[in-house]
Amino acid sequence: MERLIVSPYDPRWPEQYAKEHVRIAHALGATARRIEHHGSTAVPGMAAKPVIDIQISVGALQTMERFRIPLEELGYIHVPHEDDVFCPFFHRPRAWPHAYHVHVVAFGGDEEARTLAFRDYLRDHADVALEYATLKSNLASQFSAGEFASRQAYADAKSEFINRITQLARACDYPRLD
Numbered sequence: 001m002e003r004l005i006v007s008p009y010d011p012r013w014p015e016q017y018a019k020e021h022v023r024i025a026h027a028l029g030a031t032a033r034r035i036e037h038h039g040s041t042a043v044p045g046m047a048a049k050p051v052i053d054i055q056i057s058v059g060a061l062q063t064m065e066r067f068r069i070p071l072e073e074l075g076y077i078h079v080p081h082e083d084d085v086f087c088p089f090f091h092r093p094r095a096w097p098h099a100y101h102v103h104v105v106a107f108g109g110d111e112e113a114r115t116l117a118f119r120d121y122l123r124d125h126a127d128v129a130l131e132y133a134t135l136k137s138n139l140a141s142q143f144s145a146g147e148f149a150s151r152q153a154y155a156d157a158k159s160e161f162i163n164r165i166t167q168l169a170r171a172c173d174y175p176r177l178d
Contacts (some may be wrong), residue, residue, distance in 0.1 A: 002145045003144065004049060005143060006136050007049070008047050008049065013041040013052060014037065017037040019147070023074055024102070027071070028067055028071075031058055031070075032056050033059060034056075034057035036057075038055045038103075044121050044123070046129045055103050056103070056104045057105050058107060059107055060106065061105075066152045067131065073104060076100070077093075079091065080169075088102065088103075102138045103115070105176070113170070117166055120173070120176050121168065122165070132158075139157050140154065142157075173178070
């Protein structure tokens with residue numbers, strides 16, 4: 001069984017995000033109200049799975065075709081899930097390992113703020129980022145990279161930490177958006 005890998009920080013991650021940001025912004029145009037690099041690869045110096053997480057904020061999540069079709073034209077695969085109601089998920093390429101994950105959220109909504117608050121708090125608090133990186137490294141060896149259910153279980157295992165830090169971040173007026 002191929003285990004999940006948490007890699008040391010790669011200074012190329014911001015550049016990879018920037019290139020993909022341009023592609024997505026061009027494809028979605030005004031549909032994308034905000035495009036943000038989030039997740040562990042967006043925190044300088046932090047160890048992470050080498051997958052670039054991108055959050056796209058749109059005016060409305062329904063109808064999905066307004067963003068699903070352009071994303072599919074860029075090679076993204078939509079993964080139907082119960083979370084589609086508040087955060088449709090896409091990945092590229094089709095097979096694991098994925099290079100990019102895209103999470104679509106409502107502009108100005110709670111999911112948008114929650115995700116960015118967590119990212120911004122980790123960027124500002126290196127000790128908490130290190131604690132999170134250690135948790136991820138410890139958990140990664142317990143889960144399979146090749147199975148969606150196992151990758152989801154890995155994500156679920158991090159939820160308590162993420163929720164605790166997100167609540168703290170929101171109480172401290174994160175996210176810090178321009």
